[in-house]
Amino acid sequence: MALVNTALYDAMEQGDHSTLQRLWLDSPDTEVSCVHPGWPVLRGRGEVLRSYALIMANTDYIQFFLTDVEVSVMTDTALVTCTENILSGAPAEEEGQLGPLVGQLVVATNVFRRTEDGWKVWSHHGSPVLAESDDDEPGGPEGPADDGLLPG
Amino acid sequence: MALVNTALYDAMEQGDHSTLQRLWLDSPDTEVSCVHPGWPVLRGRGEVLRSYALIMANTDYIQFFLTDVEVSVMTDTALVTCTENILSGAPAEEEGQLGPLVGQLVVATNVFRRTEDGWKVWSHHGSPVLAESDDDEPGGPEGPADDGLLPG
Numbered sequence: 001m002a003l004v005n006t007a008l009y010d011a012m013e014q015g016d017h018s019t020l021q022r023l024w025l026d027s028p029d030t031e032v033s034c035v036h037p038g039w040p041v042l043r044g045r046g047e048v049l050r051s052y053a054l055i056m057a058n059t060d061y062i063q064f065f066l067t068d069v070e071v072s073v074m075t076d077t078a079l080v081t082c083t084e085n086i087l088s089g090a091p092a093e094e095e096g097q098l099g100p101l102v103g104q105l106v107v108a109t110n111v112f113r114r115t116e117d118g119w120k121v122w123s124h125h126g127s128p129v130l131a132e133s134d135d136d137e138p139g140g141p142e143g144p145a146d147d148g149l150l151p152g
Numbered sequence: 153m154a155l156v157n158t159a160l161y162d163a164m165e166q167g168d169h170s171t172l173q174r175l176w177l178d179s180p181d182t183e184v185s186c187v188h189p190g191w192p193v194l195r196g197r198g199e200v201l202r203s204y205a206l207i208m209a210n211t212d213y214i215q216f217f218l219t220d221v222e223v224s225v226m227t228d229t230a231l232v233t234c235t236e237n238i239l240s241g242a243p244a245e246e247e248g249q250l251g252p253l254v255g256q257l258v259v260a261t262n263v264f265r266r267t268e269d270g271w272k273v274w275s276h277h278g279s280p281v282l283a284e285s286d287d288d289e290p291g292g293p294e295g296p297a298d299d300g301l302l303p304g
Contacts, residue, residue: 031224033233033261038282041233041259043222070195072183072274074265077229079275081185081193107193109185109277111263113226122224123231125261127279130190 001071004119005080005110009064015056021049025113025120035125037106060099061089076114077122083107084126105129153223156271157232157262161216167208173201177265177272187277189258212251213241228266229274235259236278257281 004023011019024045025032034048035041036055042048065085072079086104093099111123156175163171176197177184186200187193188207194200217237224231238256245251263275 030226031222033222033224033231035233035259035261035277035279038280039259040281041220041222041235041261043233068193070183070185070193072185074182074274075228077226077263077265079185079263081187081195081275083193107187107191109187109193109261109263109275111229111231111261111275113229122226123233123261123263125187125277125279127187127277128190129192130280 001073001078001112001119002069002080004112004121005069005071005082006066008110008121008124009066009084012052012056013062013064015059017049017053017056020052021045023121024048025115025122027113027115030113030122032121033123033125035127037104037126037128058090059088060091061087061101063087078112078114078119080110080112081108082110083129153225153230153264153271154221154232156264156273157221157223157234158218160262160273160276161218161236164204164208165214165216167211169201169205169208172204173197175273176200177267177274179265179267182265182274184273185275185277187279189256189278189280210242211240212243213239213253215239230264230266230271232262232264233260234262235281 008023011023026045031044032048033041033043036051042051067083067085069082084106086106087101089101090099106126107129108124108126110121112119113122160175163175178197183196184200185193185195194203219235219237221234236258238258239253241253242251258278259281260276260278264271265274
């Protein structure tokens with residue numbers, strides 16, 4: 001199960017859009033959904049797969065170091081949570097140069113559905129981690145303190 | 153199904169922790185998970201329910217206006233995405249005064265599992281929306297431009 005989760009990130013790293021198309025659930029009865037960090041909800045294969053094409057077009061280099069991968073399975077549904085330690089580079093302004101590398105800490109909840117063709121992605125929700133998880137008490141009703149900064 | 157989703161937010165609004173305990177899945181085989189906006193992943197009933205107690209203790213007033221509620225059901229699993237338009241107030245510094253009200257735009261993916269006792273929350277993932285969803289092209293590999301601001 002964790003292997004399918006890894007495959008999702010491998011496809012992103014390799015800019016392999018056709019593998020992404022294969023990994024995302026394709027069912028007439030069920031609409032997939034996707035939230036990229038800081039984005040609104042995207043719904044349906046068309047919208048979701050276009051967003052990945054857009055991200056890939058704007059990314060020269062991306063690497064995911066997954067940590068804290070936890071899998072919870074109930075019959076035909078699997079829920080994976082993980083931390084995405086992302087290192088990425090946008091296309092450079094000038095050809096032949098490498099764009100600036102950026103580190104990002106993101107947590108994700110990925111929902112998979114078992115099909116005849118294996119486990120498929122039903123939902124991906126990624127969000128930026130804005131505060132440390134240790135004893136700092138996060139303020140606000142549903143969020144960290146306003147002065148929360150990206151770690152690292 | 154959407155009613156159970158609403159019940160989750162009603163319980164938050166009313167600071168009703170015992171209803172939250174009843175709504176969250178309680179299964180020996182399955183660990184629940186929860187991501188509040190900007191937070192790391194919380195796992196297990198103990199950690200998740202403690203986080204709600206903490207949020208409630210730091211919130212004098214909170215109201216959720218849910219929009220874009222979409223439900224996707226496959227047998228015993230339901231996936232709900234929605235936009236949480238949140239208006240909240242922290243406790244005032246001085247007794248008898250109202251704390252400052254804050255508006256927040258959050259998107260959520262909520263996963264529910266059907267049990268003998270009705271639908272229960274398996275996972276909640278909420279994240280801040282940092283960019284508009286219209287034609288603005290978000291920058292970065294997995295996130296909006298750094299200058300993305302909370303709308304409103």
